[in-house]
Amino acid sequence: xxxxxxxxxxxxxxxxxxxxxxxxxxxxxxxxxxxxxxxxxxxxxxxxxxxxxxxxxxxxxxxxxxxxxxxxxxxxxxxxxxxxxxxxxxxxxxxxxxxxxxxxxxxxxxxxxxxxxxxxxxxxxxxxxxxxxxxxxxxxxxxxxxxxxxxxxxxxxxxxxxxxxxxxxxxxxxxxxxxxxxxxxxxxxxxxxxxxxxxxxxxxxxxxxxxxxxxxxxxxxxxxxxxxxxxxxxxxxxxxxxxxxxxxxxxxxxxxxxxxxxxxxxxxxxxxxxxxxxxxxxxxxxxxxxxxxxxxxxxxxxxxxxxxxxxx
Numbered sequence: 001x002x003x004x005x006x007x008x009x010x011x012x013x014x015x016x017x018x019x020x021x022x023x024x025x026x027x028x029x030x031x032x033x034x035x036x037x038x039x040x041x042x043x044x045x046x047x048x049x050x051x052x053x054x055x056x057x058x059x060x061x062x063x064x065x066x067x068x069x070x071x072x073x074x075x076x077x078x079x080x081x082x083x084x085x086x087x088x089x090x091x092x093x094x095x096x097x098x099x100x101x102x103x104x105x106x107x108x109x110x111x112x113x114x115x116x117x118x119x120x121x122x123x124x125x126x127x128x129x130x131x132x133x134x135x136x137x138x139x140x141x142x143x144x145x146x147x148x149x150x151x152x153x154x155x156x157x158x159x160x161x162x163x164x165x166x167x168x169x170x171x172x173x174x175x176x177x178x179x180x181x182x183x184x185x186x187x188x189x190x191x192x193x194x195x196x197x198x199x200x201x202x203x204x205x206x207x208x209x210x211x212x213x214x215x216x217x218x219x220x221x222x223x224x225x226x227x228x229x230x231x232x233x234x235x236x237x238x239x240x241x242x243x244x245x246x247x248x249x250x251x252x253x254x255x256x257x258x259x260x261x262x263x264x265x266x267x268x269x270x271x272x273x274x275x276x277x278x279x280x281x282x283x284x285x286x287x288x289x290x291x292x293x294x295x296x297x298x299x300x301x302x303x304x305x306x307x308x309x310x311x312x
Contacts, residue, residue, distance in 0.1 A: 009043040014087045014123050016293060019053040021085060021121065024288035026062055030281060035067040037081035039112045041138075042089035047071045050087070073112040080231060084116035088124040088138055092131045100137050103217065109137045110190065110221065113144075114228045120145070144186070166208040166241045167193050173252055178266035179259070187232075190225050198264045205229060205236045206255070235262055 018038055025031040040046035051070035055063060067081065076084075090097060113120065122145040126132060132139040161184060162168040171194050174181045185195040185205075194206040207226075229236055237258050244251045259265075 009040075009045040009089060010049055011046060011087065011089045011091060011125060012049070014089065014125060015046060015049045015053060016296070017289070018050050018085050018087055018123050019057065020289040020292045020296075021123075021285060022054060022066075022068070023057055023292050024285050025083065026058065026066065027288065028284065031083070034082040034118070036083045036085070037068065037076060037079075037115060038070040038085050038087065039076060039115065040070070040072055040087050040089060041108070041112060044072050044075075046087050046089050073108045073115075076115045077111060078231075080115045080117055082117050083119045083121070084112075085121040085123060086112055086141075088122070088126065088142075090138065091125045092127070096133050097126075097131055097136070097138075099133050099135060101135050105137055107221070107224075109141060110224065113141060114187070114190075114225075114232075117232055163193065164208055164241075166239070166244060169244070169248075170194060170206065170208060170239060170252075170255070174255075177256075179264070180267055187229070190221075192229070192234075196259055196264055198267065200263075202262055202264050203234065204259055204262050204264055205234050207236060207238050209238055209240050 022036055022038070025034065025036065038047060038050050040050075047070040051068075054068060054070070058066075058068075069075070069079070069081065122142060124138075124142060126138065126142070128139045128142045132142075162171070163184070167183075171181055171183055174194070174196060179196050180198060182195040182197065183193075185192040192205045193208045195203055196206060197203040226236060237255060239251065239255065
């Protein structure tokens with residue numbers, strides 16, 4: 001079976017795969033009220049192709065109910081959907097693709113990867129270890145989707161991953177008070193310094209500011225990330241180093257008050273692993289999508305799709 005190829009910024013196999021996945025989800029009770037969006041990571045031509053397929057295969061009422069939007073990352077700025085499917089579009093070229101890591105590309109990937117409220121699906125035609133270089137943004141995104149819990153598994157227990165003395169002090173303080181805390185919690189392609197949560201999944205994002213020098217670009221990216229978190233209904237507590245080191249007791253008291261207001265109480269349980277889309281549900285979606293494509297007379301081998309659940 002030939003590999004998927006991108007021609008004029010269109011990857012037909014990825015387009016069919018994504019369209020069939022959305023149709024499959026629309027027919028499953030697990031996605032009964034879910035809204036959906038598709039982001040093309042290379043131009044808008046791919047999004048137009050996918051949208052054309054969906055408009056042909058879905059009723060007008062279903063299309064509107066799902067608030068389907070197909071476009072590029074900029075068209076999703078300030079917007080989100082319950083389920084987002086990303087199409088990387090690029091196809092293998094016989095050697096590693098040109099390295100993608102410029103600042104402008106980082107902004108695009110940050111926006112694209114943070115538009116999902118519940119699930120992010122990454123559909124691609126690449127073997128990341130063969131077709132991409134280690135620092136490539138596409139490589140990072142695929143690897144993150146393959147194992148969204150990977151970084152968290154490492155950061156929960158290793159002290160050397162603390163980004164600052166302030167982060168270490170606050171984390172240890174809350175841990176000592178028996179709060180369930182997660183360190184460097186990944187959401188999209190960035191991380192929240194500390195997340196305090198309880199068994200009911202009530203969460204408070206704690207950002208430790210001012211303990212290190214930040215560039216203007218860092219500050220802009222941070223502001224965009226805060227806006228994304230608020231759109232996803234995250235409660236954010238910003239803790240400044242000047243405040244903490246001037247009066248640690250008062251600052252911690254203020255933080256504890258915020259936790260109380262959020263109904264987050266201490267407990268003695270160890271932090272749980274982040275939830276991901278269950279293997280059974282993923283398999284059900286893929287199987288139904290394959291059956292749908294078979295009825296389209298498209299005998300295409302499934303692409304390597306990865307998904308992540310974003311529980312808020």
